[in-house]
Amino acid sequence: EMQLVQSGTEVKRPGESLRISCNTSGYIFDEYWINWVRQMPGKGLEWMGIIYPGDSDARYSPAFRGQVTFSVDKSLSAAYLQWSSLKASDTAMYFCARVPTPRDTFDLWGQGTPVIVSS
Amino acid sequence: EIVLTQSPATLSVSPGERATLSCRASQNVGTSLAWFQEKPGQAPRLLISGASTRATGISTRFSGSGSGTQFTLTISSLKSDDFAVYHCHQYYDWPLWTFGQGTKVEV
Numbered sequence: 001e002m003q004l005v006q007s008g009t010e011v012k013r014p015g016e017s018l019r020i021s022c023n024t025s026g027y028i029f030d031e032y033w034i035n036w037v038r039q040m041p042g043k044g045l046e047w048m049g050i051i052y053p054g055d056s057d058a059r060y061s062p063a064f065r066g067q068v069t070f071s072v073d074k075s076l077s078a079a080y081l082q083w084s085s086l087k088a089s090d091t092a093m094y095f096c097a098r099v100p101t102p103r104d105t106f107d108l109w110g111q112g113t114p115v116i117v118s119s
Numbered sequence: 120e121i122v123l124t125q126s127p128a129t130l131s132v133s134p135g136e137r138a139t140l141s142c143r144a145s146q147n148v149g150t151s152l153a154w155f156q157e158k159p160g161q162a163p164r165l166l167i168s169g170a171s172t173r174a175t176g177i178s179t180r181f182s183g184s185g186s187g188t189q190f191t192l193t194i195s196s197l198k199s200d201d202f203a204v205y206h207c208h209q210y211y212d213w214p215l216w217t218f219g220q221g222t223k224v225e226v
Contacts (some may be wrong), residue, residue: 045163047208061214103213106153106165109158112162
């Protein structure tokens with residue numbers, strides 16, 4: 001069964017760093033791009049950007065460029081979303097989702113990782 | 120950036136009725152428009168891609184139509200399992216993909 005399984009809830013303080021994961025299984029990791037999508041409390045979905053596991057080519061939405069970093073570990077078939085210094089405004093649910101190519105839409109999603117940033 | 124405007128924000132319907140959801144794009148997106156269903160605590164689920172193609176395993180009660188800037192998701196004969204939030208997504212403008220703000224379908 002093809003799955004994207006995300007890491008669990010994170011509670012952090014402002015200024016702390018964080019890396020959350022999206023662990024994939026049931027398909028060839030290199031054959032799909034991985035996207036990250038944010039959903040702030042009570043709000044809609046926001047596309048953050050995309051990374052290609054084959055060569056780690058990453059594209060960021062302008063709103064998120066410089067704020068987060070995408071990475072992958074091909075040996076683990078996992079993708080990561082990382083912050084170096086969290087803000088309270090980063091409190092949100094974060095989803096990973098895959099696409100076959102940048103001309104396709106998301107065909108499989110992770111269950112989401114809640115991130116809470118509070119002092 | 121292409122802005123997607125969904126209407127209405129909330130749609131109140133009864134089981135068995137038809138629901139019609141709208142998604143309007145600020146610029147032409149061709150048929151690169153998808154619809155997703157979201158329920159609390161669950162991963163969003165792809166319903167429709169290419170504006171009108173049902174995803175694998177999706178009931179024929181869900182249908183999508185439109186092209187260019189105006190799109191519609193129709194849910195015929197609503198079941199209790201259909202009450203959820205529905206999002207549209209354009210994947211025409213790479214790499215500036217965007218979502219609508221969502222429509223909540225409630226009883």
